[in-house]
Amino acid sequence: xxxxxxxxxxxxxxxxxxxxxxxxxxxxxxxxxxxxxxxxxxxxxxxxxxxxxxxxxxxxxxxxxxxxxxxxxxxxxxxxxxxxxxxxxxxxxxxxxxxxxxxxxxxxxxxxxxxxxxxxxxxxxxxxxxxxxxxxxxxxxxxxxxxxxxxxxxxxxxxxxxxxxxxxxxxxxxxxxxxxxxxxxxxxxxxxxxxxxxxxxxxxxxxxxxxxxxxxxxxxxxxxxxxxxxxxxxxxxxxxxxxxxxxxxxxxxxxxxxxxxxxxxxxxxxxxxxxxxxxxxxxxxxxxxxxxxxxxxxxxxxxxxxxxxxxxxxx
Amino acid sequence: xxxxxxxxxxxxxxxxxxxxxxxxxxxxxxxxxxxxxxxxxxxxxxxxxxxxxxxxxxxxxxxxxxxxxxxxxxxxxxxxxxxxxxxxxxxxxxxxxxxxxxxxxxxxxxxxxxxxxxxxxxxxxxxxxxxxxxxxxxxxxxxxxxxxxxxxxxxxxxxxxxxxxxxxxxxxxxxxxxxxxxxxxxxxxxxxxxxxxxxxxxxxxxxxxxxxxxxxxxxxxxxxxxxxxxxxxxxxxxxxxxxxxxxxxxxxxxxxxxxxxxxxxxxxxxxxxxxxxxxxxxxxxxxxxxxxxxxxxx
Numbered sequence: 001x002x003x004x005x006x007x008x009x010x011x012x013x014x015x016x017x018x019x020x021x022x023x024x025x026x027x028x029x030x031x032x033x034x035x036x037x038x039x040x041x042x043x044x045x046x047x048x049x050x051x052x053x054x055x056x057x058x059x060x061x062x063x064x065x066x067x068x069x070x071x072x073x074x075x076x077x078x079x080x081x082x083x084x085x086x087x088x089x090x091x092x093x094x095x096x097x098x099x100x101x102x103x104x105x106x107x108x109x110x111x112x113x114x115x116x117x118x119x120x121x122x123x124x125x126x127x128x129x130x131x132x133x134x135x136x137x138x139x140x141x142x143x144x145x146x147x148x149x150x151x152x153x154x155x156x157x158x159x160x161x162x163x164x165x166x167x168x169x170x171x172x173x174x175x176x177x178x179x180x181x182x183x184x185x186x187x188x189x190x191x192x193x194x195x196x197x198x199x200x201x202x203x204x205x206x207x208x209x210x211x212x213x214x215x216x217x218x219x220x221x222x223x224x225x226x227x228x229x230x231x232x233x234x235x236x237x238x239x240x241x242x243x244x245x246x247x248x249x250x251x252x253x254x255x256x257x258x259x260x261x262x263x264x265x266x267x268x269x270x271x272x273x274x275x276x277x278x279x280x281x282x283x284x285x286x287x288x289x290x291x292x293x294x295x296x297x298x299x300x301x302x303x304x305x306x307x308x309x310x311x312x313x314x315x
Numbered sequence: 316x317x318x319x320x321x322x323x324x325x326x327x328x329x330x331x332x333x334x335x336x337x338x339x340x341x342x343x344x345x346x347x348x349x350x351x352x353x354x355x356x357x358x359x360x361x362x363x364x365x366x367x368x369x370x371x372x373x374x375x376x377x378x379x380x381x382x383x384x385x386x387x388x389x390x391x392x393x394x395x396x397x398x399x400x401x402x403x404x405x406x407x408x409x410x411x412x413x414x415x416x417x418x419x420x421x422x423x424x425x426x427x428x429x430x431x432x433x434x435x436x437x438x439x440x441x442x443x444x445x446x447x448x449x450x451x452x453x454x455x456x457x458x459x460x461x462x463x464x465x466x467x468x469x470x471x472x473x474x475x476x477x478x479x480x481x482x483x484x485x486x487x488x489x490x491x492x493x494x495x496x497x498x499x500x501x502x503x504x505x506x507x508x509x510x511x512x513x514x515x516x517x518x519x520x521x522x523x524x525x526x527x528x529x530x531x532x533x534x535x536x537x538x539x540x541x542x543x544x545x546x547x548x549x550x551x552x553x554x555x556x557x558x559x560x561x562x563x564x565x566x567x568x569x570x571x572x573x574x575x576x577x578x579x580x581x582x583x584x585x586x587x588x589x590x591x592x593x594x595x596x597x598x599x600x601x602x603x604x605x606x607x608x609x610x611x612x613x
Contacts, residue, residue, distance in 0.1 A: 018451030
């Protein structure tokens with residue numbers, strides 16, 4: 001177990017370093033390089049040369065990478081001239097809101113998807129199963145922004161019961177104090193993940209229902225309810241726990257679109273604004289951050305698997 | 316399967332086993348979902364490519380006096396905000412959506428297959444190094460990477476294909492690498508090596524072709540995902556620039572008229588995207604069943 005953890009940790013460290021290399025390459029892919037990113041598209045060649053010299057961008061690339069990495073390690077993600085604010089403080093302002101959005105929708109998605117997947121597995125190849133599967137296919141095939149707009153049309157235009165826009169405030173408290181405005185964004189993001197989670201839960205439960213321990217439990221006279229809740233459910237949750245860790249990129253991408261549709265002041269919207277105004281320090285900072293979070297997520301998913309499933313731990 | 320009379324059993328040739336292609340075809344036909352999926356795809360291809368030959372519309376000249384007309388006999392699906400006929404635009408836009416989706420999926424699949432086959436066949440340090448690169452790219456959500464690349468240069472259709480392929484070859488690479496790890500220890504690969512075949516021969520002639528089932532299934536899903544990605548980028552304002560049309564652009568420009576009630580600008584392209592993506596998913600599911608030996612009735 002210790003060996004497994006150490007090996008996985010080292011692997012993750014390598015991946016994190018590679019993520020920083022990718023971002024570093026992106027930084028240098030920019031026409032004009034980092035100077036252009038900081039000074040904007042109208043900077044004169046002289047200003048760029050001066051900036052490059054000042055910031056050390058005329059040094060050899062490996063040296064630059066090392067100093068950029070040291071800056072990164074101390075939490076210096078750069079400065080956004082457009083917002084006149086450091087990238088780290090901008091992210092600090094937006095990240096909690098994105099976490100609220102993704103967290104709430106994931107919890108909601110799980111509470112719906114897990115029972116749904118279980119129902120499908122128990123009644124597999126019956127009408128209920130087919131009905132839910134068809135809905136999953138439709139939601140999977142719907143562009144997230146289209147889903148968001150359809151929800152707006154239904155709940156804000158035809159039946160005007162919910163606001164079409166997320167609460168606008170820089171303070172998290174104000175946003176949380178208007179739960180009605182959060183409903184549609186959370187629902188949009190959740191509907192996208194429910195399809196995926198329930199499909200996964202369905203096959204996981206079906207696999208477990210065929211196991212010997214289920215037959216043993218039934219043979220010992222356990223009621224179907226006990227078999228399902230005490231035995232099958234707990235074992236079926238193991239792969240779902242890992243799926244949760246691995247679907248972070250999907251959730252972040254979904255959050256970006258959802259935030260764009262509902263004008264939700266989170267990190268995804270910040271990234272989108274930055275992409276439109278070519279504010280590269282922000283985009284690079286967020287990319288590094290999300291990359292690191294994703295790597296940690298898949299590391300935790302693997303470790304959770306080992307903790308929950310003794311067969312992995314002792315193998 | 317051909318029935319062999321019992322008394323001739325010792326003399327008769329072995330019953331002919333059906334080839335992979337025939338087996339695939341019969342499983343696909345047996346699977347009603349696959350037929351539905353294939354039917355929808357064929358229908359849309361006819362609609363997009365044969366349609367404009369029958370139904371002539373002007374998709375070049377803006378006609379503001381005809382802007383945003385509701386459906387009528389002259390314009391069965393109405394006109395859009397600058398006066399293009401919506402039905403005709405759906406045909407032309409579909410061409411771009413399908414072409415970009417299929418081309419990006421093909422490119423990603425070929426590159427990913429080669430990457431995975433080489434990594435899996437080589438093993439050891441090369442394998443670790445190549446797969447860590449895949450892990451690192453997977454750690455950055457595709458949409459963020461795409462937005463970044465699209466913000467550097469507003470993509471043309473060709474560039475968009477390249478950019479989408481750049482973020483979607485990772486899945487096939489992982490899948491094929493897994494297959495290659497087990498394939499390289501098989502006897503036919505070893506004998507190819509003993510006969511003097513080099514590593515390239517092993518990868519191109521033995522590893523990659525034997526992983527074809529996994530690859531084809533994945534490619535089908537990739538087409539669906541690529542169409543959704545194009546739509547998402549269009550919505551975020553970094554898709555293929557006008558005057559070129561695609562369903563994603565039509566949908567995202569249509570929804571800015573939500574409050575004006577121009578439903579004919581929203582639902583037709585939205586429905587087209589949903590239907591085509593579902594169709595490719597149906598087909599992928601059916602192909603997976605046909606390639607998965609464990610699921611086959613024998």
